[in-house]
Amino acid sequence: xxxxxxxxxxxxxxxxxxxxxxLHAVGGVDLDLAAGEFLGVVGESGSGxxxxxxxxxxxxxxxxxxxxxxxxxxxxLLGARGTAWQRLRxxxxxxxxxxxxSALNPYLTIGMQLTxxxxxxxxxxxxxxxxRALALLEAVQLGDGAQRLRQYPHELSGGMRQRIGIAMAxxxxxxxxxxxxxxxxxxxTVQAQILALLRELRDSTGVAxxxxxxxxxVIAEVADRVCVxxxxxxxxxxxxxxxxxxxxxxxxEALRHSLLSLKEPLPERLPTIGGHPPDPAALPPGCxxxxxxxxxxxxxxxxxxxLTPINTGHTRACFHDGPLGRLGTDGN
Amino acid sequence: MxxxxxxxxxxxxxxxxxxxxxRVWLQALGGVSFELAAGECLGLVGESGSGxxxxxxxLLRLVPxxxxxxxxxxxxxxxxxxAKLRAIREHLQMVFQDPQxxxxxxxxxxxxxxxxxxxxxxxxxxxxxxxxxxxxMQRVGLLxxxxxxxxxxFSGGQAQRIGIARAxxxxxxxxxxxEPISALDVSIKSQLSNLLKDLQQQLKLAMLFIAHDxxxxxxxxxxxxxxxxxxxxxxxxxxxxxxxxxxPYTQALLxxxxxxxxxxxxxxxxxxVGEAPxxxxxxxxxxxxxxxxxxxxxxxxxxxxxRKVSDNLVAxxxxxxxxxx
Numbered sequence: 068x069x070x071x072x073x074x075x076x077x078x079x080x081x082x083x084x085x086x087x088x089x090l091h092a093v094g095g096v097d098l099d100l101a102a103g104e105f106l107g108v109v110g111e112s113g114s115g116x117x118x119x120x121x122x123x124x125x126x127x128x129x130x131x132x133x134x135x136x137x138x139x140x141x142x143x144l145l146g147a148r149g150t151a152w153q154r155l156r157x158x159x160x161x162x163x164x165x166x167x168x169s170a171l172n173p174y175l176t177i178g179m180q181l182t183x184x185x186x187x188x189x190x191x192x193x194x195x196x197x198x199r200a201l202a203l204l205e206a207v208q209l210g211d212g213a214q215r216l217r218q219y220p221h222e223l224s225g226g227m228r229q230r231i232g233i234a235m236a237x238x239x240x241x242x243x244x245x246x247x248x249x250x251x252x253x254x255x256t257v258q259a260q261i262l263a264l265l266r267e268l269r270d271s272t273g274v275a276x277x278x279x280x281x282x283x284x285v286i287a288e289v290a291d292r293v294c295v296x297x298x299x300x301x302x303x304x305x306x307x308x309x310x311x312x313x314x315x316x317x318x319x320e321a322l323r324h325s326l327l328s329l330k331e332p333l334p335e336r337l338p339t340i341g342g343h344p345p346d347p348a349a350l351p352p353g354c355x356x357x358x359x360x361x362x363x364x365x366x367x368x369x370x371x372x373x374l375t376p377i378n379t380g381h382t383r384a385c386f387h388d389g390p391l392g393r394l395g396t397d398g399n
Numbered sequence: 400m401x402x403x404x405x406x407x408x409x410x411x412x413x414x415x416x417x418x419x420x421x422r423v424w425l426q427a428l429g430g431v432s433f434e435l436a437a438g439e440c441l442g443l444v445g446e447s448g449s450g451x452x453x454x455x456x457x458l459l460r461l462v463p464x465x466x467x468x469x470x471x472x473x474x475x476x477x478x479x480x481x482a483k484l485r486a487i488r489e490h491l492q493m494v495f496q497d498p499q500x501x502x503x504x505x506x507x508x509x510x511x512x513x514x515x516x517x518x519x520x521x522x523x524x525x526x527x528x529x530x531x532x533x534x535x536m537q538r539v540g541l542l543x544x545x546x547x548x549x550x551x552x553f554s555g556g557q558a559q560r561i562g563i564a565r566a567x568x569x570x571x572x573x574x575x576x577x578e579p580i581s582a583l584d585v586s587i588k589s590q591l592s593n594l595l596k597d598l599q600q601q602l603k604l605a606m607l608f609i610a611h612d613x614x615x616x617x618x619x620x621x622x623x624x625x626x627x628x629x630x631x632x633x634x635x636x637x638x639x640x641x642x643x644x645x646x647p648y649t650q651a652l653l654x655x656x657x658x659x660x661x662x663x664x665x666x667x668x669x670x671x672v673g674e675a676p677x678x679x680x681x682x683x684x685x686x687x688x689x690x691x692x693x694x695x696x697x698x699x700x701x702x703x704x705x706r707k708v709s710d711n712l713v714a715x716x717x718x719x720x721x722x723x724x
Contacts, residue, residue: 111584112555225447226674254446255612255655259669262657281585284657307661325585326659329617329641336596337589337618343554344584359586 071140072099073242073275074123079135081118081127081299090348092118094299095135097374100243100277105269107290107307108279109322113344115299116279120245123277124162125152139243158188161236161274163246167228171220177231178216185238203234206271207264226257230264237268246278250285262289283322287311292380295319298345298355301374305381316383317360320391354385362387403434404605405458405573410467410477412450412457412629416679425678427453429629430467432705437572440599440606442616442637444652445626448678451609453629455575458607459493460484471573489519492566496578498558502550509546512536512564519569531568539564540594556587560594567598573605580615592618613649614656617641625649628678628686635711645713645721648687685716693717 081093093115100106110116121127123137125144137144139155156162164170172180181203182196191199197216204212207230220228229249236244246265250258266289269276280286286293286307293310295303295318303316314320324338342359345351351358357367364386372384412428428450435441445451456462458469458476469476472490479487495501502511513532516523523531533543539560550558559579566574579595580588596619599606610616616623623640625633625648633646644650651670671690676682682689688698697716708718715721 111586224674254674256446256651256669256671257674258657259655260672263669282657283585284659287659287661288657290661311659311661321586323659325589326657329614329653329656329658333618333637336593339589339593340586341590343556343587 070101073102073140074098074100075136075138076123077136077138079119079122079137080133081115081122082132083130084132085348087348091299091350092131092347093122094350096296096299096301098294098301100275102242103269103273103275105266105276105289105291106278106294107286107292108277108294108296109281109283109286110279110296111281111344113298113347114296115347116296117247118299119296120162120247120277120279123243123245124156124160126156154188157184157236157241158239159241160243160245161239161241163229163232163236163244163249165248166252167225167232168220170232171228173220175219176216177218177220177223181216181231181235181238184235188239199238200234203238204230206237206268207231207234209234225253226260229253229257229261233261233264233268237272237274240272241274243275243277246276248280249278251280251282258285259288265289284326287326295322298350299347300355300384301382302356302385303381303383304374305378305383309378309381313378315377315381315391316385317362317387317391318356319383360387362389362391401436404437404439404471405435406468406470407434407458408432408468408470410454410457410469411465412453412462413465414462423679426681427629427678428457428464431626431629431631432467433624433631433634435573435605435607437605438599438603439622440608440620442613442620442623443607443609443626444611444613444616444623446611446652446675448628448675449626450629450678451611451626452577454626455493455577455607455609458575459488459491489515489569490571491573491575492569492571494559494562494566494574494576494579497582498555498562499550501562502558504550507547507549508536508541508553508561511550511561512568515565515569532564535564535568538598539567540590554587555583556591559583559591563594563598567602567604570602571604573607574599575607575609577609578611578615579608581610595619612656613641613652625652628675628681630686631705631712631714632687633711633713633715634705639710643709643711643722645708645711645718646715647691647693647717647721650721685714693721 076096076098079093079096083090108116118127122133127133181200185191185199186196201212204215209215209230250261290307293305293307294301297318303319314323321340340359345355353368353370354372357363366386372386374382374384376382409430409432410428411430413424413426415422416425443451457464464477509532513528516528516531541560580591608616608619620637622636624631627648633649644653654670673690684699684701685703688694703714703716705712705714
């Protein structure tokens with residue numbers, strides 16, 4: 068990356084006070100996002116992927132303790148005033164939500180919701196805003212634009228609503244688009260359409276995208292670069308082709324094995340990793356993946372591995388140096 | 400050949416829907432037929448609105464069928480009443496998608512798993528029940544210390560093990576699984592898939608395995624039935640369905656599965672445009688025709704019957720031309 072990154076996260080930490088002590092949702096994340104890049108963030112529940120995304124919008128909530136640094140271009144956002152966030156949110160950084168129905172107001176027409184942001188942030192008049200909205204509906208491949216603007220969310224199908232959600236996130240022509248599991252609630256055939264659309268929009272508008280998902284297959288379909296998160300930290304980060312060819316973290320290896328190709332002969336048993344993701348309120352000392360890891364040794368249980376470069380653009384946080392490929396099939 | 404364990408013929412379900420224009424009927428299932436042999440696992444796959452969950456609910460009599468029959472152990476499941484209906488539930492059990500919401504939060508794990516025994520094994524005393532429950536818990540990978548805990552103390556994967564243990568405690572011959580692993584984390588899904596397969600083989604269970612995409616059922620099922628808008632599109636053995644699907648919808652479903660190969664040609668090429676139409680206003684003829692890349696005028700005029708094309712049963716006028724995907 069020669070240019071300065073658009074977004075630059077350093078030692079980002081998000082935690083919440085809990086009855087059993089501090090709950091660490093994000094435990095020290097360094098991340099750069101370049102202009103126009105499509106970044107995929109993959110993790111299971113409790114991996115901190117959603118809190119990471121919300122931190123980039125300043126939306127972790129009042130109870131959250133957020134520490135570290137989030138720079139957008141030249142501006143430090145952590146500790147910035149509420150008004151600074153408001154100027155940025157929706158205008159420079161857009162967000163697409165998992166469930167488009169609950170992200171839309173059922174009492175307002177699509178037109179009112181779609182144009183609200185651009186009228187507020189860019190002081191566009193009603194006509195100009197409507198004009199922009201119609202162009203965007205075309206960009207997200209929704210036909211009958213004029214009619215859509217008069218409709219209410221319940222009159223649209225799930226896929227159409229998500230297209231509206233994407234149009235809404237794009238209407239102020241932001242530099243960054245954050246998407247939290249944008250296709251999880253959709254049918255598989257519609258998921259393929261929405262993923263292709265996101266990729267096309269990135270190519271045509273140059274917006275940088277951060278897509279958070281639990282599905283490594285979705286990442287393989289769209290992303291340029293992948294971050295794998297586990298228990299609030301990035302455990303591996305690589306260009307997408309490299310990650311799928313030569314991942315070097317045992318957890319990434321396990322995730323890859325959970326995606327079975329439809330072509331290969333059917334295995335007798337599926338490869339598994341035992342146990343389950345750790346409780347963010349009671350993280351083990353050392354590497355959080357150690358209790359489930361096939362390659363664990365003494366050091367892993369006392370010391371947390373740092374994210375270290377192993378190839379161009381490829382980093383990982385693991386002490387194991389030998390080959391991978393020892394995944395068992397006995398998960399019970 | 401042995402008679403099938405479950406024989407479903409022309410099963411139809413419709414729901415009344417009140418609209419501004421008065422009451423209309425939503426045809427959720429429009430005549431579905433299939434057979435299931437003892438010990439066999441059949442996958443039921445379809446997107447939202449396909450009727451897959453309605454089918455399971457109709458078999459369990461949670462929704463009334465509007466037509467057809469479902470023969471199971473010498474009786475039509477759709478016509479049983481009262482004591483006979485309750486009695487047959489011993490042999491026919493269900494595993495739900497969201498394990499947490501399917502478990503009573505005020506009961507301990509032991510009580511949840513043992514509850515069916517109270518109803519169906521009145522001769523068993525408390526000690527006998529506990530022995531049965533503990534044996535079943537071990538089978539599904541739960542520990543004896545879990546006996547007196549409550550559902551909220553468990554992760555999603557563990558909670559689903561509790562749901563499976565409850566469903567199996569009466570040793571049913573048929574298990575209906577409605578998306579049993581969809582809500583679970585990726586690393587937990589394979590554990591539960593292996594468990595279900597082991598149990599199916601050890602207990603010689605027949606299973607109906609419902610899922611919304613074809614990748615979820617491939618590992619578990621002997622045969623797969625693909626539903627779209629309440630109609631059967633294709634029914635085939637696993638090997639034939641995944642290597643030589645004949646229906647354009649099945650082919651599209653296969654293509655839509657995200658693949659772990661970022662450099663494969665065809666990355667990001669959606670196979671279908673649009674979405675399934677409302678089941679309140681299905682297209683005439685073939686219900687899939689308005690999204691089908693192969694549709695011809697005949698498809699609008701004539702409902703394609705399910706017929707044998709090479710090794711598969713396919714409901715498509717052009718199935719001879721589709722060839723393996």
